[in-house]
Amino acid sequence: MGVMTQHLSILPSTAAVAPASFSPQAAFPDPDSCWQAVRRRDRAFNGRFWFSVRTTGVYCLPSCAARPPLRKNVAFHASPEAAEAAGFRPCKRCRPRDWQIEAGLSGPVAKACMLFDAGDTESQPSLAEVARRIGLSPSALSKRFLAELGVSPRDWLVARKRERFRKALRDGERVSEALYGAGYGSPSRVYESSNKALGMTPATYAKGGAGAHIDFTTVDSDYGRVLVAATHKGIAAVFLGDDDRVLERDLRRDFPAADLKRNDEALGLRVKGVLARLYGRKPSALDGPDVPLDIVGTAFQWKVWKALTEIPPGETRSYGEIAARIGAPTAARAVGRACATNQAAGVIPCHRAVASDGRLNGYRWGLARKERLLAAERRRSG
Numbered sequence: 001m002g003v004m005t006q007h008l009s010i011l012p013s014t015a016a017v018a019p020a021s022f023s024p025q026a027a028f029p030d031p032d033s034c035w036q037a038v039r040r041r042d043r044a045f046n047g048r049f050w051f052s053v054r055t056t057g058v059y060c061l062p063s064c065a066a067r068p069p070l071r072k073n074v075a076f077h078a079s080p081e082a083a084e085a086a087g088f089r090p091c092k093r094c095r096p097r098d099w100q101i102e103a104g105l106s107g108p109v110a111k112a113c114m115l116f117d118a119g120d121t122e123s124q125p126s127l128a129e130v131a132r133r134i135g136l137s138p139s140a141l142s143k144r145f146l147a148e149l150g151v152s153p154r155d156w157l158v159a160r161k162r163e164r165f166r167k168a169l170r171d172g173e174r175v176s177e178a179l180y181g182a183g184y185g186s187p188s189r190v191y192e193s194s195n196k197a198l199g200m201t202p203a204t205y206a207k208g209g210a211g212a213h214i215d216f217t218t219v220d221s222d223y224g225r226v227l228v229a230a231t232h233k234g235i236a237a238v239f240l241g242d243d244d245r246v247l248e249r250d251l252r253r254d255f256p257a258a259d260l261k262r263n264d265e266a267l268g269l270r271v272k273g274v275l276a277r278l279y280g281r282k283p284s285a286l287d288g289p290d291v292p293l294d295i296v297g298t299a300f301q302w303k304v305w306k307a308l309t310e311i312p313p314g315e316t317r318s319y320g321e322i323a324a325r326i327g328a329p330t331a332a333r334a335v336g337r338a339c340a341t342n343q344a345a346g347v348i349p350c351h352r353a354v355a356s357d358g359r360l361n362g363y364r365w366g367l368a369r370k371e372r373l374l375a376a377e378r379r380r381s382g
Contacts, residue, residue, distance in 0.1 A: 029364055030246050034076045036366065037062040038069075045362070048340065050077045050096050052088040059083035064094035108134045109148050112141060116157060127153050147330040151300060214255055215263035218244045219271055221278060222376065223369055226345075227251060228267055228274050229260075234292035238274055238344045240365040254343070278346035280313030280377040295343050300328075304338035311352040314377035318356045336362060346373075 029037070029049060037045040045062040052059035053069040059077065060066065077083040080090065080097050090096050115130045130153075131141040145153050214236055216229035221240075227247040229237040237254065241247045252260060273291040303326040310325075311317050317325070319332040319339070328334070339350040340362060351370045355361050363370040 030241055030250055031076060033364060033366055035071060035074065038074065041065065050080055050083050051075065052077060052083050052086065057088055058091045059088040059096055060091040061094045061096045064091060066091065066093050106144065106148060108136055108141065109144050112153070124157065147328065148333045213259045213261070215261055215266050216251060217262060217264045217267045217271060218247060221275060223278065223372055226274065226278065228271050230267060230270050231294045234294035235270060235274065235344055235347060236294050238347055240345045240369060274347055280380055291347050293344060293347065300334065301338040301341065304335050305342065305348045308349050308352060311349065312381070314374060314381040316352050316354045316358070316374065318354055320356055322353060340364065
């Protein structure tokens, strides 16, 4: 099962394939959303960011049960490594390095992930060995991976290898050192799949992604400011917020190697289509073409995102109902993660996904905005 860019019923593009990654950090929230998650001790944000407290010198998961800190003493980090590089130590109460367990994975799957990660790149433990150590058969462990993560152990390991390779290049290692350090047996293997691993050749990626170009613009809407970013193939991101500077900063953080350029005029038709979707209707002929997407996702994520577009405006479905809809009834947790990694707010309407009891939870752009989106859709549908 690979990674892909697609069109859904929204006319997907044929964009270059980009890497799958188990890391949720592609969906790093804005500071206001991070702070609200910390105040709520929201487990849905575990693994999407970590926060540190200057007065205690520790960093924690958003769900940490310790006494809430003052906002002025808090900073947010994209990974445990980033928090530790800034001089903070892990909290002994919430164990922020064990976020897979806290994020809702079952004990066996979380332990399997850690065992796979702990293996030497030259002698990766086999599925049978890891399954034996946690007391499951290989087939049973594979089924749990598919149910909870949406991918097989093999695809999860491939994604982790690619992430190690990309990180080494970002850290300045030479291509040859990075590929062998990540566990690739030969240069030909990584060059053959460079589009899947990087979206470009390794040498280009190591130079910061020279040549990748994304236009963006910001407009007003009923739900605050909207940032729309697009390649020549389709929409790359739709962000919601209250401050253009924050939205632009988040775009640069999510696409650090791209050539980003504000281009209000070129994106006029794209914006009309995005706003039509945000307002709960399909774009009309007056809006120009429908909304092609140039975003990255695994086959499982695309199934989830397509199912979201099939939920009528104003209605909601639980993660479990969406999982059943795509033929994976035990994959509610993986559905939640697919919603969390959605980069196209409104176009892929993840605001229509709710908890099993109907509660609104886990929305990157803020629960108040999620509630407003659904309320407006219900009014228009009524």
